[in-house]
Amino acid sequence: MSTFSAPKGTYDLLPPDSATVLAVREALAAPLRRAGYGYIETPVFEDVALFSRGVGESTDIVSKEMYAFTTRGGDELALRPEGTASVLRAALQANLHRTGNLPVKLWYSGSQYRYERPQKGRYRQFWQVGAEAIGAEDPALDAELIILADDAYRSLGLRNFRILLNSLGDRQCRPVYRAALQEFLRGLELDEDTVRRAELNPLRVLDDKRASVQAQLVGAPMLADYLCEDCKAYHEQVRELLTAAGVGFEDDPKLVRGLDYYTRTTFEFVHDGLGSQSAVGGGGRYDGLSEMIGGPALPSVGWALGVDRTLLALEAEGVVREPAPSSDVFAVPLGEQARKVLFGAVTGLRREGVSADLAYGGKGLKAAMKAADRSGARFALVAGERDLAEGLVQLKDLTSGDQTPVALDALVATLKEKLK
Template identity: 80%
Template sequence: MSTFQAPKGTYDLIPPRSATFLAVRDAISTPLRNSGYGYIETPGFENVELFSRGVGESTDIVTKEMYTLTTKGNDHLALRPEGTASVLRAALQANLHKQGNLPVKLWYSGSYYRYERAQAGRYRHFSQVGAEAIGAEDPALDAELIILADQAYRSLGLRNFRILLNSLGDKECRPVYREALQSFLRGLDLDEETLRRAEINPLRVLDDKRESVQKQLVGAPLLGDYLCDACKAYHEEVRALVTAAGVEFEDDAKLVRGLDYYTRTTFEFVHGGLTDERGLGGAVTLPEDAEAHLLRVAGGDARRALTALEAAAGAAIAKREPEITLQTVEETVDRAAVKYDRDGDQHYDVASALIKSIRGSDVDAALHYLARMIEAGEDPRFIARRLMISASEDIGLADPNALPIAVAAAQAVAMIGFPEAALTLSHATIALALAPKSNAATTAIGAALADVRNGLAGSVPPHLRDGHYKGAAKLGHAQGYVYPHDVPGGIAAQQYAPDEVRGRQYYEPTRYGAEARYADVVERVRTRLKGDE
């Protein structure tokens, strides 16, 4: 047994929780990828100066929280405490902004490090997904990021969150506000360190969480009162675009960011849970076994997890228990703690049973296995992928609509997440189970692949070869090719397959469903290709 443990304030991601982590990261990044943001990865450490200049010398991140080191070559490095500075450095170093197609849209994911007081829910090592749009100042870009973040959180099942929105002004109006705020802060009874910070970056004082400071900040000047006309117009356009997208938000005149690189639009997503005063306020704790069960029964749906958490916490508080036990969770959500192991044999057994029930046209059995997978917390995208495969493998041209239905279901699942995704998966499962069946497409490609793998891959007939390059005609390429659109019926009697497989018939259509008409068509086409008609 190892005597080593992870450093204080850090954590290991191991199965099965690592699967949840990957699913969450993928859900957050999917809207970004779909909107043209390219992935960027930067080193885990950078020059200290990058963060002191980019983040701000007065910030706690730089003055107190960075892990720094000096190399043998006397380079001063720091483990990255946040992502923006590194991404901008990499983009500028690679001259991405000079290659056209502005803005440069990038998303990133990785581990970050801050030396903070380790406590429940706060780590010195944390993971983050972020995005940057570089090279253009446009309200549409600001609104886009807010909308994409909203889509990402909703795809995880989150609903009861709040979006706070404000403007920080720009280099024209922000200095005026900065001077007014500094004048106000100088009249307060603040400690020497806070006063020093106020002279360097007064917005950092507004971020101070100490109650003694917050009480004195009542009546502090608000940034919104100092915005120039250009910033006001910019902010109003952001608000209008977000509203037009159907995304609800709250204007928060006190929302600021102390990091030096922030200008104009700033926003924040807020959700209370165990520790937030608007949630359970730290009234109870949640042990790992109870937490694992909550995550399992939630099935990747954050809303279901929060609902179950609230019920379990209420029961624990009613029993005057300091923690939410596994038994309490089981009692309140009315589910047994033992479901099938998503990483074990039953994961594949139930998935196999779902597909075989669809293949066998037993719609009720298929829905039963689908329900078991949903309740066990199966990734809805895994289920959707299996349905897409089934549509081609077991239905094919017997119902040409089967594959579009399955693909549409997969796209919908990726956009909406659980619990609503269960409706989409049910829709697709019923359609596939009741569709006429044919495995002709499966056996056709299987037979063709077998011939190729057995060496029957002869030369392409000369008249089918590319004739567009210089000298092709001298080689006989494309000579004698008959353009099918020039002949009656659109089918030219000429050889298409290599000599080695000429006459082989891979596709043998069934007489089930819509494929029956393909059976008549393929017979007629093969006859005309031979020139017998």
């Protein structure tokens, strides 16, 4: 055993579970590809100010959970705690908003980092698949992204999730609500941290999970009562488009999400089988974020879906995804000459697109056949010196046990036919 372990709050992805994780990432991304989203990858660390400005100084993510550090050259950097700010920074830096039609549609898959108290479903390194539509203000885009996430979850076999939906207003109506909420909060008995948060971003107080705080929030002014006519009409269009697409949702007037940049549409995917960590994904519109990080006005909308949480949701619903076998064909050489010939045959099969493996380490027949069974392969290729003298190999169907001789020069064609 090694002296070292994975750092606290992290874990290793190992076969065969890693194959399921890859399949989940692929399923979450597939609807995005069909909808014209292009893949983007950004560095895992960025200028710390990108997140403090974009995500918000008042958020727990920035004030308590960010991995920030100073480099030897004196740069202040942070491991990315979320994906949107990085994607928008990359799009602005490359002038993607000037090179073609808006919106610029991008998707990403990668790890994020937060210094959290580790628990099931909440890790210090976690994986997300995310999507951003940059540079257009259109309720159809908001609805599109929610529908794509719904399609992705359903394609995995998930059913017991709910979509919570709200509008956070815009720069016209939100300040009026913010002032009314602050006035209400000043009359409550709140701890010092919460009072500070109420002054910086009072909407974050609504998101407080403590029962003692929630009890005091009864009777707090509701954002829905302060929305301007434009925001009401916009939100109604999002709701109508979702309903027309057969996507069910629940209006949740207290849904604010944990990032400061959201405006108007905000949504969350929750799964009731996950206990306190019930959110499996979420997102919303962030029309002012580009300006916050020094760019032009670029109204945008996006989401991030948690890969770790999605796996837990699949487990909670008992949805089993059988990983594909690592190889279709497993070669069992009997003797040194057979090893050379079958090594060549395996290389040839791989080059023809057939997944194939070989019994390494000079195993005997019994141990090699056990390795073939464990590999999950459909066929074993067995050859000894007598077979090779006749230009043959034995092809054994590992499901039925049937064994047939096949000419070496016809092996690729025979296997391709059988594997169809």
